Amino acid sequence: MKFVSAIIKPFKLDEVREALSIIGVQGITVTEVKGFGRQKGHTELYRGAEYVVDFLPKVKIEIAIQDDLLDQVIEAIEKSAATGKIGDGKIFIFNLEQVYRIRTGETGVEAL
Amino acid sequence: MMKKILSMFALVTMLGLGFTANTFAEDAAPSADTEATTPVADAAPATDAAPVAAPAEAAPAQAAAAPAPVPNKGDTAWMLISTVLVTLMVIPGLALFYGGLVRQKNMLSVLMQVFMIFSLMAVLWAIYGYSVAFTGGSPFFGGLSKAFLAGITPDSLGATFSKGVYIPELVFVGFQLTFAAITPALIVGAFAERMKFSAILLFMVIWFTFSYLPLAHMVWYWDGPDAITNAASLETVVANAGWLWAKGALDFAGGTVVHINAGVAGLVGAIMVGKRIGYGKEALTPHSLTLTMVGAALLWVGWYGFNAGSNLEANGYAALAFVNTTIATAAATLAWSFTEWSLRGKPSMLGAASGAVAGLVAITPACGFVGPMGAIIIGLLVSPICYFFVAKVKYWLGYDDALDVFGIHAVGGIFGALATGVFVNPALGGVGVVDYVANGVSAYDFGAQMTAQITAVVTAIVLSGVVSFIAFKIVDVLIGLRVSEESEREGLDTSAHGERAYHS
Numbered sequence: 114m115k116f117v118s119a120i121i122k123p124f125k126l127d128e129v130r131e132a133l134s135i136i137g138v139q140g141i142t143v144t145e146v147k148g149f150g151r152q153k154g155h156t157e158l159y160r161g162a163e164y165v166v167d168f169l170p171k172v173k174i175e176i177a178i179q180d181d182l183l184d185q186v187i188e189a190i191e192k193s194a195a196t197g198k199i200g201d202g203k204i205f206i207f208n209l210e211q212v213y214r215i216r217t218g219e220t221g222v223e224a225l
Numbered sequence: 226m227m228k229k230i231l232s233m234f235a236l237v238t239m240l241g242l243g244f245t246a247n248t249f250a251e252d253a254a255p256s257a258d259t260e261a262t263t264p265v266a267d268a269a270p271a272t273d274a275a276p277v278a279a280p281a282e283a284a285p286a287q288a289a290a291a292p293a294p295v296p297n298k299g300d301t302a303w304m305l306i307s308t309v310l311v312t313l314m315v316i317p318g319l320a321l322f323y324g325g326l327v328r329q330k331n332m333l334s335v336l337m338q339v340f341m342i343f344s345l346m347a348v349l350w351a352i353y354g355y356s357v358a359f360t361g362g363s364p365f366f367g368g369l370s371k372a373f374l375a376g377i378t379p380d381s382l383g384a385t386f387s388k389g390v391y392i393p394e395l396v397f398v399g400f401q402l403t404f405a406a407i408t409p410a411l412i413v414g415a416f417a418e419r420m421k422f423s424a425i426l427l428f429m430v431i432w433f434t435f436s437y438l439p440l441a442h443m444v445w446y447w448d449g450p451d452a453i454t455n456a457a458s459l460e461t462v463v464a465n466a467g468w469l470w471a472k473g474a475l476d477f478a479g480g481t482v483v484h485i486n487a488g489v490a491g492l493v494g495a496i497m498v499g500k501r502i503g504y505g506k507e508a509l510t511p512h513s514l515t516l517t518m519v520g521a522a523l524l525w526v527g528w529y530g531f532n533a534g535s536n537l538e539a540n541g542y543a544a545l546a547f548v549n550t551t552i553a554t555a556a557a558t559l560a561w562s563f564t565e566w567s568l569r570g571k572p573s574m575l576g577a578a579s580g581a582v583a584g585l586v587a588i589t590p591a592c593g594f595v596g597p598m599g600a601i602i603i604g605l606l607v608s609p610i611c612y613f614f615v616a617k618v619k620y621w622l623g624y625d626d627a628l629d630v631f632g633i634h635a636v637g638g639i640f641g642a643l644a645t646g647v648f649v650n651p652a653l654g655g656v657g658v659v660d661y662v663a664n665g666v667s668a669y670d671f672g673a674q675m676t677a678q679i680t681a682v683v684t685a686i687v688l689s690g691v692v693s694f695i696a697f698k699i700v701d702v703l704i705g706l707r708v709s710e711e712s713e714r715e716g717l718d719t720s721a722h723g724e725r726a727y728h729s
Contacts, residue, residue, distance in 0.1 A: 158565075158573060159510055159511055159575055160575060161615055161616025162509075164510055
């Protein structure tokens with residue numbers, strides 16, 4: 114099993130969710146996050162007081178999947194989240210040791 | 226002289242009451258005989274006297290013959306509405322305007338400061354404020370004869386700016402109460418996010434008593450138009466009036482009394498309380514410009530009561546003040562936005578709101594004196610000047626006037642006071658200054674008018690500066706000005722008030 118964590122642009126969230134449901138992903142966890150990468154921050158001005166805002170708002174999505182879905186998931190996210198401009202985000206892949214469904218006690222792929 | 230007038234006033238009032246019923250339709254001659262010592266040759270012309278009675282103090286003989294003036298219901302209604310509008314400026318307007326500009330952790334502290342100051346000043350106003358500001362005494366400080374609003378009943382009358390026109394004195398008391406309450410509340414923006422709540426309240430009591438009340442008395446206290454009938458009575462009125470009123474300083478709705486006064490106190494406070502922790506290093510950004518815009522909009526709407534209400538009557542001059550308030554504010558909003566746009570690349574909402582407030586401040590002393598084109602010029606000029614102070618001068622000098630009380634209220638107020646002296650000129654579209662002896666418009670004299678305006682500005686700066694300095698010193702010794710570093714970092718909402726503005 115794999116655990117996919119992707120940082121994307123906030124306004125791309127709906128497209129990514131749609132692309133993932135099409136390929137059969139059952140669930141996603143979404144978190145609003147802030148961070149910085151190669152995309153630079155921006156400047157805010159309040160009556161002449163200038164503040165450089167380094168951390169930009171992003172959305173982090175987390176998905177747990179079975180191994181054979183991984184390539185499709187990566188492709189789906191890459192296509193749906195891309196704008197071609199700097200700041201489109203990154204996808205991180207982890208090996209997932211175990212999954213438990215709290216309600217039934219199922220484990221492994223059954224619990225995904 | 227004063228005693229004589231007062232005793233005559235008392236006598237005439239009694240006579241007036243006694244004779245009202247049977248002298249109403251009669252000739253004034255019989256009762257005039259009873260006051261033979263007072264020549265009435267120069268008394269107000271018929272146009273002013275009729276149909277409302279010539280007021281008692283001005284022309285005793287006529288007053289005895291005519292019924293006591295009855296306040297016009299339209300004027301009274303307008304002034305009650307204006308009073309509500311000024312209250313709207315403070316709570317919620319000013320509170321939200323300031324609240325949105327501070328960090329989330331200090332939101333409630335600012336709302337609470339404004340709310341409590343309004344309430345505190347309202348009570349002090351009734352106890353001694355009104356009396357000190359609006360009774361005779363010295364040219365600098367009134368008396369205590371109306372302390373606890375003694376002797377003021379629903380039948381008491383207050384003068385307006387027209388001869389023979391009165392409003393209930395209680396309406397005037399209530400209207401002026403809101404001015405006395407908003408002015409100290411304006412100051413809190415300068416030392417927001419770091420000053421002790423108890424210290425703020427104590428400072429405000431001292432400052433209200435020794436800076437606001439004297440200045441209101443100096444600028445606005447006079448016997449009313451009916452006391453002026455000829456050159457001699459004018460001299461009496463001038464001798465009895467507030468010091469700056471007597472100098473001929475023009476301040477229609479409180480540019481000097483409210484804005485310069487509060488703005489200078491803010492500057493002194495910002496310096497004496499000191500900078501916020503992290504000023505210039507950490508991001509001290511507004512937490513909700515949405516609420517700031519709501520607050521600015523409420524200020525704008527409420528300011529119609531402040532400015533047009535200051536006319537005390539619902540007439541053409543109120544309309545002039547009303548229209549000038551709108552267009553000067555609009556011009557200032559445009560000017561601030563375009564200034565910011567051209568200098569910084571982006572026109573901000575905060576800039577537009579700041580421009581609107583700067584325009585409102587600048588037109589305040591001028592609104593009933595200048596013409597609409599003068600108002601546009603005042604609006605267009607005040608924004609770049611205030612912008613320069615809040616975006617440049619503040620950083621050059623290094624004081625932390627957190628919400629720009631000095632940069633907008635004092636600077637805008639000073640500019641407005643001086644511009645009033647220029648644009649009151651009938652040649653520049655102004656309406657001039659009323660001559661109550663000739664019952665026309667006085668000849669405009671640039672030098673004399675500007676001297677009076679500058680005198681008022683300098684008086685306000687010196688008075689407020691000195692009183693504020695002493696008041697902050699006293700408060701510092703008694704209870705200390707600042708919260709602890711720990712409380713400041715935690716935020717005043719939880720450390721001073723035990724609550725949070727937002728629960729997410």
